[in-house]
Amino acid sequence: MSCSLGQGPAQQPLRQGWLAQAGQWMQRHGAVIRAVQWVVVAVYAFLILVPAVMPLPGDTAHLWNNLTLAAQFVFWGIWWPFVLLSMVLLGRVWCGVLCPEGALTEFASKFGRGKSIPHWMRWGGWPFVAFGLTTIYGQMVSVYQYPKAVLLVLGGSTLGAMVIGFLYGREKRVWCKYLCPVNGVFSLLARLAPFHFKVNEDAWRNSYTHGEHGGKRVIPVNCAPLVPLRNMKGAAACHMCGRCSGHRDAIALTWRSPSEEVVALGDKQASGWDTALILYGLLGIAIGAFHWTASRWFVDLKQSIAGWLIDQNITWPLETNAPWFLLTHYPEQNDVFSWLDGTMIVGYIVVTGLVYGTVLLAILALSTVFVGRFELRRLHHFAQALIPLAGAGVFLGLSATTLSLLRAEHMQTDWAASVRIAILVITNAWSAWLAWRVTGRYSTRLWQRALALAGFCAALAVVDSAWWLMFWGWAH
Ligand code: SF4
Structure with missing residues (x-):
């Protein structure tokens, strides 16, 4: 286009x-x-x-x-x-x-x-x-x-x-x-x-x-x-x-180019809060929010804690008297959260956010070192390359709700696994491509860029592990 x-004085017609x-x-x-x-x-x-x-x-x-x-x-x-x-x-x-x-x-x-x-x-x-x-x-x-x-x-x-x-x-x-x-x-x-x-x-x-x-x-x-x-x-x-x-x-x-803003402007535009939102928000808290309903670890841990509380004769955390605007409370649907449920849900989401966010932060920080020296600005720039996969994750997590509503209507959703894999493959490749371009902003040496990209790919694998757990690991 x-x-x-x-182009010169404003009298020229616009093309x-x-x-x-x-x-x-x-x-x-x-x-x-x-x-x-x-x-x-x-x-x-x-x-x-x-x-x-x-x-x-x-x-x-x-x-x-x-x-x-x-x-x-x-x-x-x-x-x-x-x-x-x-x-x-x-x-x-x-x-x-x-x-x-x-x-x-x-x-x-x-x-x-x-x-x-x-x-x-x-x-x-x-x-x-x-x-x-x-x-x-x-x-x-x-x-x-x-x-x-x-x-x-x-x-x-x-x-x-x-x-x-x-x-x-x-x-x-x-x-x-x-x-x-x-x-x-x-x-x-x-x-x-x-x-x-x-x-x-x-x-x-x-x-x-x-x-x-x-x-x-x-x-x-x-x-x-x-x-x-x-x-x-x-x-x-x-x-x-x-x-x-x-x-x-x-x-x-x-x-x-869809890469332009991340690659060319990311060094000046990206901030620490952007990095926090990508790593601890989209790839942390949001993953925790999608995970807890599917997680076997959540169920096992909750049962262990409930058993321990009963053994200790502490029963108030198991009561379900919280109002609906604090914790889910719909007895007619057999859906009520106890205080233990509520605490576990918040705790599970926060811990998931901290674990994923911190692991990713550490990997990105190390990858940044490979292209010269560690600098916060470079780290924030590098984190921007994760945006495609982070966005795809929220899309996949939300579309799990879409699919369960369709399944409840007995609609065929066998195609969903292939679509998920395709979305993950495309956005992993997109993020890796952005990371490769970002490394080019800081180094011309191929070996440095390759090492940084290898580190970044480890970060991609950590994110993918979350979706593997949710859609495949816990589902079988
Ligand atoms: S939001 Fe502001 S910058 Fe964007 S199109 Fe509207 S007026 Fe222009």
Whole structure:
């Protein structure tokens, strides 16, 4: 795709490929995008509110005749895994065009107090902490199974988005930029997208003297997620709303290599919190959250501890009197968590996160040494190469819910094992390729790069062990 944005004075006509034109279409049709957002808000509100006040599905309920099961399938079986996939394929189009929380927080911000963003909110650790806490809490209340838990977790997040929007910023998405529990994950995955809104710096400078669109005065753009437009380099923070397309004749939707952002920008862009989110979040806590329901170790350990407690005549941890908003409590479904269950689930997830995260961190640190010297910046850069496999893991874990819902409807899912293997093979190769390219940023010696890559492949094997355990090891 070619695009001559910024080639000399702004009077020159723009030559644009279809991708840049798609960006321009989005810029011109903001009203259509907002209408779509409100339709999504309505569907989302319906799906989280109505099932929460309906009786839980009985034994004869099916996906096609029970709203609760249908909503469960839509949210966890389709919406969530495919939103993650869309980040890699399209960047954060979901955020800018479809996300109901984004639309609501921006709307609330339009009519709110417009206060400045407080210092505490700018803390870089929120994406990791919010993701970790939401993931663990979701497991405590069985968010994948019960509509009241969905209302609490998703509805609570939406309410938070609206309150933050009402208080801070003017027509901005302060919530999305700083506090959204999945902002960090989306930001990581969007770095792999094959296109982004690219800034032509020459054209930008040219607009200082020549204006835009043939000498007209430059019209300011409201970038709701507060991306500093002039210095925008990648797709991580951009919500792909299209509003800035053509701004100063300098911004256009542009193809790029899916490796570009990780390899070329990773050294400056990657932070310690990104590394924490990849290693301890996506490859740690998230794996623990998927593992505990399948893990034989979890069952064995729980039985041993329960036996020991009974021997000691300590019975209160085995009681099931926690309220549903703290621990799963649905006696009519024979699904209640004791205090021991709750503690074990949280402990299992946290320990899994610590073990996987720390082992991976140690391997990556060692691999970094092979390309010269140890430097934190290099370690963070190297960790970015794990994004494809980390994203695939969350997709696979969530799609396990999709498959179990389909199996409950007696649908054939024999193909799933082959698809899983294919996804793992492709994303392992993709991560290894990124790691190889990253090593090239720090060394030209093949033997050094090969040693570092060998270390990185050991990290890939550690991650793969988690999926082997879940889908094959514990399943037989
Ligand atoms: S940089 Fe901001 S205005 Fe431009 S497309 Fe991204 S989110 Fe929209």
